[in-house]
Amino acid sequence: xxxxxxxxxxxxxxLLLCAFSVHAQTQVSGKxxxxxxxxxxxxxxxxxxxxxxxxxxxxxxxxxxxxxxxxSVLIFSFLGKAPQEITVGNQSSIEVKxxxxxxxxxxxxxxxxxxxxxxDVTGSIxxxxxxxxxxxxxxxxxxxxxxxxxxxxxxxxxxxxGVGSTIRIRGGSSLNASNDPLFVIDGVPLSGSTxxxxxxxxxxxxxxxxxxxxxxxxxxxxxxxxxxxxNGVIMITTKKGKSGAPKITFNTNIGVxxxxxxxxxxxxxxxxxxxxxxxxxxxxALMGKASTDWQxxxxxxxxxxxxxxxxAGALKNMPYRISANFTNQTGVLITDNLKRSFxxxxxxxxxxxxxxKVNISAKGVISKAHYANQQAIISAVQFDPTxxxxxxxxxxxxxxxxxxxxxxxxxxxxxxxxxRNPVSxxxxxxxxxxxxxxxxxxxxxYKFHFLPELRANLNLGYDxxxxxxxxxxxxxxxxxxxxxxxxxxxxQKMNNRVGEFYLNYVKTxxxxxxxxNVLAGYGYYDNKTTNYNYASYNAKGEVIxxxxxxxxxDIPQNTLISYYGRLIYTxxxxxxxxxxIRTDGSSRFAPENRWGVFPSAALTWRINRxxxxxxxxxxxxxxxxxxxxxxGNQDGIANYSYMAIYSTSSNSSMYQxxxxxxxxxAPAAYDKNIKWEQTETYNAGVxxxxxxxxxxxSLDAYWKKTKNLLxxxxxxxxxxxxxxxxxxxGNIENKGVELNLEAIPIEKGKFSWNVNFNLTLNQNKITNLxxxxxxxFVGNLTGGITGGTGQSIQIHSVGYxxxxxxxxKQVYDASGKPIEGVYEDLxxxxxxxxKDMYRYKSPxxxxxxxxxxxxxxxxxxxxxxxxxxxxxxxxxxxxxxFGVRRNILNPLGLLNNSTTDIYNTNFFNNQYQSDYYVQxxxxxxxxxxxxxxxxxxxxxxxxHLRLNASCQNVFVITKYKGLDxxxxxxIDYNLYPRSRTFTLGANLEF
Numbered sequence: 001x002x003x004x005x006x007x008x009x010x011x012x013x014x015l016l017l018c019a020f021s022v023h024a025q026t027q028v029s030g031k032x033x034x035x036x037x038x039x040x041x042x043x044x045x046x047x048x049x050x051x052x053x054x055x056x057x058x059x060x061x062x063x064x065x066x067x068x069x070x071x072s073v074l075i076f077s078f079l080g081k082a083p084q085e086i087t088v089g090n091q092s093s094i095e096v097k098x099x100x101x102x103x104x105x106x107x108x109x110x111x112x113x114x115x116x117x118x119x120d121v122t123g124s125i126x127x128x129x130x131x132x133x134x135x136x137x138x139x140x141x142x143x144x145x146x147x148x149x150x151x152x153x154x155x156x157x158x159x160x161x162g163v164g165s166t167i168r169i170r171g172g173s174s175l176n177a178s179n180d181p182l183f184v185i186d187g188v189p190l191s192g193s194t195x196x197x198x199x200x201x202x203x204x205x206x207x208x209x210x211x212x213x214x215x216x217x218x219x220x221x222x223x224x225x226x227x228x229x230x231n232g233v234i235m236i237t238t239k240k241g242k243s244g245a246p247k248i249t250f251n252t253n254i255g256v257x258x259x260x261x262x263x264x265x266x267x268x269x270x271x272x273x274x275x276x277x278x279x280x281x282x283x284x285a286l287m288g289k290a291s292t293d294w295q296x297x298x299x300x301x302x303x304x305x306x307x308x309x310x311x312a313g314a315l316k317n318m319p320y321r322i323s324a325n326f327t328n329q330t331g332v333l334i335t336d337n338l339k340r341s342f343x344x345x346x347x348x349x350x351x352x353x354x355x356x357k358v359n360i361s362a363k364g365v366i367s368k369a370h371y372a373n374q375q376a377i378i379s380a381v382q383f384d385p386t387x388x389x390x391x392x393x394x395x396x397x398x399x400x401x402x403x404x405x406x407x408x409x410x411x412x413x414x415x416x417x418x419x420r421n422p423v424s425x426x427x428x429x430x431x432x433x434x435x436x437x438x439x440x441x442x443x444x445x446y447k448f449h450f451l452p453e454l455r456a457n458l459n460l461g462y463d464x465x466x467x468x469x470x471x472x473x474x475x476x477x478x479x480x481x482x483x484x485x486x487x488x489x490x491x492q493k494m495n496n497r498v499g500e501f502y503l504n505y506v507k508t509x510x511x512x513x514x515x516x517n518v519l520a521g522y523g524y525y526d527n528k529t530t531n532y533n534y535a536s537y538n539a540k541g542e543v544i545x546x547x548x549x550x551x552x553x554d555i556p557q558n559t560l561i562s563y564y565g566r567l568i569y570t571x572x573x574x575x576x577x578x579x580x581i582r583t584d585g586s587s588r589f590a591p592e593n594r595w596g597v598f599p600s601a602a603l604t605w606r607i608n609r610x611x612x613x614x615x616x617x618x619x620x621x622x623x624x625x626x627x628x629x630x631x632g633n634q635d636g637i638a639n640y641s642y643m644a645i646y647s648t649s650s651n652s653s654m655y656q657x658x659x660x661x662x663x664x665x666a667p668a669a670y671d672k673n674i675k676w677e678q679t680e681t682y683n684a685g686v687x688x689x690x691x692x693x694x695x696x697x698s699l700d701a702y703w704k705k706t707k708n709l710l711x712x713x714x715x716x717x718x719x720x721x722x723x724x725x726x727x728x729x730g731n732i733e734n735k736g737v738e739l740n741l742e743a744i745p746i747e748k749g750k751f752s753w754n755v756n757f758n759l760t761l762n763q764n765k766i767t768n769l770x771x772x773x774x775x776x777f778v779g780n781l782t783g784g785i786t787g788g789t790g791q792s793i794q795i796h797s798v799g800y801x802x803x804x805x806x807x808x809k810q811v812y813d814a815s816g817k818p819i820e821g822v823y824e825d826l827x828x829x830x831x832x833x834x835k836d837m838y839r840y841k842s843p844x845x846x847x848x849x850x851x852x853x854x855x856x857x858x859x860x861x862x863x864x865x866x867x868x869x870x871x872x873x874x875x876x877x878x879x880x881x882f883g884v885r886r887n888i889l890n891p892l893g894l895l896n897n898s899t900t901d902i903y904n905t906n907f908f909n910n911q912y913q914s915d916y917y918v919q920x921x922x923x924x925x926x927x928x929x930x931x932x933x934x935x936x937x938x939x940x941x942x943x944h945l946r947l948n949a950s951c952q953n954v955f956v957i958t959k960y961k962g963l964d965x966x967x968x969x970x971i972d973y974n975l976y977p978r979s980r981t982f983t984l985g986a987n988l989e990f
Contacts, residue, residue: 028088029064032057032076035099039937039944039989041078042244044098049073049085060245110214110235112224113187113457113502113519113566120570122578122602122625123221124683124700126150126740127214130239132756132852133207134865135930136952136983137255137304139329139338140202141183141210141236142167147850147867147927149215150738150758151700152232155968157200158976159259161304161329161338162369164200166968169217169232170702171734171764171844173679175780175796176726177710178635181215181232182225186361188441188461188498189228191527192635196492197369197433197467204365204437204465206325206342208251208308211239217738218683218702219629223600224566226582227632230679230706238361240346241312241319249310253985257302259332259977260953262295263878263963264900268385271888271897279889286895288400290388294380294422294897297389302979304329318349332979335426336372340365355447362440369433373479376425378786378974382882384895389423396478399424402894403478417892420478428477433469438462441498453507457521461498467491475539485539491532499524502564515570523562530555558639559587576604586634586676590642593675600629621689621696633677637710641726642672669725677728679706697741704734711769712780730769732802736762750858758850764801764842781806786973787881787912793971794875801842803970805875807915808837818916820907840915843970845922846871859934864954865927869966874921876901876962877973880912901961921965923958946987953980 032044040061047054048068057063065074068088076096077083086094109118109127126149133144142165146154153168172179183190183202195201214235216222222229266274268291275284310323325342347360391400395412402418405411441461448454468491475485502521509515533549564582581599607613608622645668682703689696709730739759746753770777783794783803795806808823826836847870854863881887883901885908890896905916930950938945958965962972 026068026088026092027064027066028068028074028092028094029062030094030096031061032063032078032096032098033061035097039247040244041098042242044076044078044096047075047077049075058244110212110237111221112184112216112233112235113500113521113564114504114517116568119606119621119623120568120576120604122568122576122604123216123627124151124218124625124685124698124702124738125214125216125221126152127212129212130210133210135863135928135948136950137253137257137306137329137981138207139327140164140200141205141207141213142202142234144207144210145213145215147865148756148758148852150740150760150850151217151702151736151762152215153760153845153848155966156978157968159332159978160199160374160976161331161336162199162203162340162367163976164202167234168968169215170704170736171762172802173230173704173706173732173734174633174677175709175711175730175732175802177633177637177677179231180635181234182228183234183236184225185236185439186238186359186441187443187459187500188439188463189225189525190439190463191494191496191525193494193496193527193529195435195437195465195467195494196490196531197435197469198367199369201437201465203338203340204367204435205236206308206323206344206363206365208306208325209238209323209342209344209363210236212237218627218685218700219600219631219679219681220578220580220602220625220627220683223598223629223631224564224580224582225631226562226564226598227560227584227586227596227634227676230631230633230677238344238346239310239312239321239323240348240359241314241321243314243319246311246313248990249312249987250308250989251985251987252307253305253983255302255304255306255329255952255981255983257304257332257979257981259299260980261963261977262299263381264961265295265381265882265897266385266900266902268292270900271385274888274898274902275895278885283889283895286384286893288384288386288388290386292383292385292387292389294383294385298334298376298380298422298426299332299977300330300334302330302332302981304981304983317351318347320348321346331372331976333372333374333377333426333976335370337370339368341367352449355449355452357445359441359443359445361442362438364438365436367433367435367437369435371431371433373425373429373431374974374976375420375479376422377976378878379419379425380422381878381899382419382887382896383422385897386895389421395476396421396481397424397428397474397476399428399478401478404893414478414481415892415894417890418894419896424477425479428474429479430472431469432471433467435465435467437465439464453505455504455506457500457502457504459498459500461500463494463496463498465494467493473539480538483538483544484542487537487539487541489534491534493530495528495530497524497526513572517568517570518566520565521563523560523564525560525562526557527559528555528557556639557587561585572609574606574609576606578602578604580629584632588634588637588639588641589675590672593642593673596632596676596678598630598632598678600627602627602629618690619688620691620693621687623687625683625685625687625700627681627683629681631679631681633679633706633710637674637726641670642674644668644670671725671727673728674710674726675708675728677706677708677710679704681705694744694747695742697739699740700738702734702736702738705767706732709769713770729771731767733765733767734762736760752856754854754856756850756852760848761846762844762848763846764844766796766798766800766802769796769798779806783875783969783971785875785877785880785912785971787877787910791912793877793912795839797839800839801844803844804839804842805873805915805918805970806837806913807840807918808832808913809840810911810914810916818905818907818911818914820905820909820911823914837913841873841918843872843874843921843968845869859936861932861934862930864929866924867927868922868924870922872921872965873918873970874960874962874965874967875971876917876919876960877971878962880910880914880917881973884908884910886910919960919962921958921960923956923960923965925956925966926954928952929954942990944989948985948987950983950985951980952983953978 044057072088216233312321323344327340342365344363399421402415443459473480473486500523505518531554536544536547566580568578605624685700708728711730741757743755779795779797781792794803811822849868852865879901883899932948935945
């Protein structure tokens with residue numbers, strides 16, 4: 001009986017325990033939202049810790065999970081968000097807010113033909129997400145990352161609406177070929193060709209459509225792009241749709257801009273005093289009675305407006321995003337205006353149980369612009385401030401001009417040495433353009449059913465555009481008076497096609513602690529342009545004699561064919577080897593020199609995974625990278641440089657046979673053996689992260705050497721050709737150090753503080769320029785300046801920086817003022833001549849820095865970005881051309897203005913080659929200062945609103961005496977000034 005009761009007791013106890021257990025297991029439900037925006041998060045993973053049970057949030061962020069107990073712990077995780085663990089306790093409803101996870105935001109980075117975990121990257125790569133982009137009125141994609149990436153110098157070419165930038169990644173590697181990086185949008189490489197009617201092809205890309213930008217800097221990262229990657233690669237990833245309910249986003253901003261500085265010239269009172277004290281009676285009589293600030297006459301307050309609307313979501317298994325943009329920006333130069341309309345579609349369906357993924361992208365843009373005559377900028381500096389803008393007796397549209405009128409015949413003669421009225425230059429020219437562009441691709445990515453480790457990827461892309469426009473100047477405008485005005489038209493069409501196919505095999509081999517990633521592919525790139533050649537017409541529509549085109553159109557075309565492969569091998573999650581090879585064939589070279597081979601190899605050691613550091617609590621990441629590779633360059637040279645080309649002579653050079661005159665055909669110099677430039681790159685880098693990733697960064701040292709430079713060199717006299725030829729000769733070296741730092745000094749409660757800093761040291765030097773050693777060869781002159789005839793201020797010389805200034809060393813008096821025409825006899829031969837010229841400084845900074853910081857408190861965000869260039873110099877061509885007495889007291893029947901620098905020099909004649917005009921242009925610039933407020937959820941959680949205000953070009957601190965210390969060419973003349981812009985913006989999401 002005892003056994004029976006014992007068994008009965010155990011059975012009853014077991015039944016009670018089971019009943020209690022079943023009764024204790026409960027259901028928990030709730031909603032997951034974004035901690036920053038308050039919006040719902042679909043697709044969040046919820047798992048009961050220690051079990052295989054879990055679920056996901058639906059399109060509205062709601063979830064429900066069964067089988068929990070009071071001791072159960074729920075793990076909430078979502079890509080890019082910090083995971084949370086919450087004990088259920090007696091709760092049946094749990095609301096969760098997930099914040100950004102700084103450790104995982106950059107976990108996956110885009111590389112050439114794929115994506116790789118950041119911890120496994122072997123090359124020097126930096127990714128900037130939309131969260132960290134520059135704020136304010138942004139017209140082109142390159143402006144989004146100004147000052148954000150070590151080793152990347154981005155200099156806006158001017159303040160004109162939609163204008164481009166000069167972008168240099170780790171210094172320039174070429175003299176005559178392109179130094180611009182390759183841009184890749186959603187896997188499609190852009191041709192880089194300019195489009196007539198658009199100041200910059202990147203201005204035809206909507207910055208608001210960009211999710212992230214990734215910069216590939218060393219050869220390990222870029223060599224997979226071969227000949228197109230000597231100057232680095234910038235990969236643009238556009239925004240895509242996501243699963244869940246449709247999300248409508250509208251953002252708008254309005255900006256007001258005004259120039260902060262004008263060229264410092266004599267005002268009317270100073271000018272009259274100067275002429276009265278030094279001028280002759282005849283010169284004094286030429287002065288007018290007005291007081292005109294010509295720069296005030298041509299500049300205005302600019303207004304810009306940018307509007308973006310997007311709809312993103314998913315239809316079953318097809319995420320989508322449709323976006324539209326309209327931008328209207330007026331320039332600070334009167335009549336300047338740019339209007340841009342943009343429409344983009346991204347579709348990302350998947351088929352066959354996600355084995356086939358299709359990405360479809362199509363973008364279209366129409367840009368309409370009215371361009372002001374920028375010659376007015378320098379004319380406003382030079383024009384006599386005592387003259388009025390308008391003259392009712394003037395035959396030139398009622399504008400004052402320097403001219404004479406014959407008393408007997410009434411014939412009018414413009415003074416050919418005088419500048420034209422700045423206001424007339426703008427108001428009496430109507431220059432309009434319309435550019436249409438469409439680009440996109442369709443990508444098929446198939447994971448084989450029978451071998452899921454193998455993927456096949458086919459990417460077909462296109463980029464087509466058309467630029468058309470007219471320039472009209474009336475017959476009575478002084479700027480075109482001698483030919484009776486102007487009525488010209490241009491038309492250009494471009495058709496660029498891309499086709500790429502690759503196979504990618506990825507396999508993990510746990511038995512030997514290995515992972516292999518193998519890629520092999522083929523690429524076809526065809527770039528075709530059609531230029532329509534039209535004659536020049538006057539305002540009446542009559543053909544201007546001698547302007548008739550020889551051919552109705554030109555159709556330059558070039559084709560590139562590529563084969564490439566890559567292997568990434570990882571052992572024990574600690575040791576990574578990556579090797580790639582690419583061979584490119586270009587139609588720009590003769591068949592025997594057509595193909596170039598570009599390999600790379602890289603090693604990565606994840607030191608923190610070693611046993612001696614595995615348990616280090618402070619250290620989160622420590623990685624050593626070593627790489628070597630070769631890339632090529634053929635961009636920027638003509639399509640047919642290796643072929644014999646004959647040019648038809650002008651009508652002024654004809655030959656007579658009998659009574660008829662014939663144009664002759666003249667041969668141009670060419671090198672049939674011209675071939676690829678090649679850039680060899682070594683890189684050593686360390687990536688590190690400490691204190692739970694709150695301090696992370698990278699340190700890189702690199703050395704680049706370009707050989708077989710595509711260089712223009714002189715050829716012997718008497719060869720029956722021009723005096724120069726493009727060939728392969730010369731070497732350039734760039735070496736430097738880069739530092740990137742990111743930190744979160746404070747992250748507590750509602751307050752957080754983020755800091756980022758980057759520093760770059762770069763040294764550029766030419767090591768060879770000639771095929772044979774020639775001690776007497778001083779170098780190749782470059783950097784043409786305004787003033788004199790055919791003068792250059794820069795030189796390429798062995799042992800010096802590219803574009804070094806080539807000048808005389810100025811002698812100064814006891815008071816520190818330069819003595820006119822007196823220079824140091826550097827070679828001590830008792831004669832001052834060109835043998836005393838020397839290389840002095842260069843436009844390239846020795847150090848450039850970037851700094852950004854943001855403060856977040858509750859719903860407020862305050863952020864700023866600053867940049868500094870150190871060691872860069874500028875040639876002040878405005879002062880050298882106008883800052884002399886001869887310019888003011890012109891002996892040719894007119895008066896001109898001068899810069900105030902004339903008080904310091906008191907030069908009578910121009911001293912163009914004096915190093916006095918090469919001035920220190922180091923600067924500190926605050927690019928942006930912004931503040932934003934997030935209102936969170938509105939209208940019963942159906943909308944979210946953010947407001948922001950920003951100021952761009954806040955201040956510049958510099959010793960440079962000219963208008964702006966930041967000009968990529970290093971020569972300051974006729975610069976369209978950059979404005980300070982105040983912007984108000986709003987972002988509304990439904």
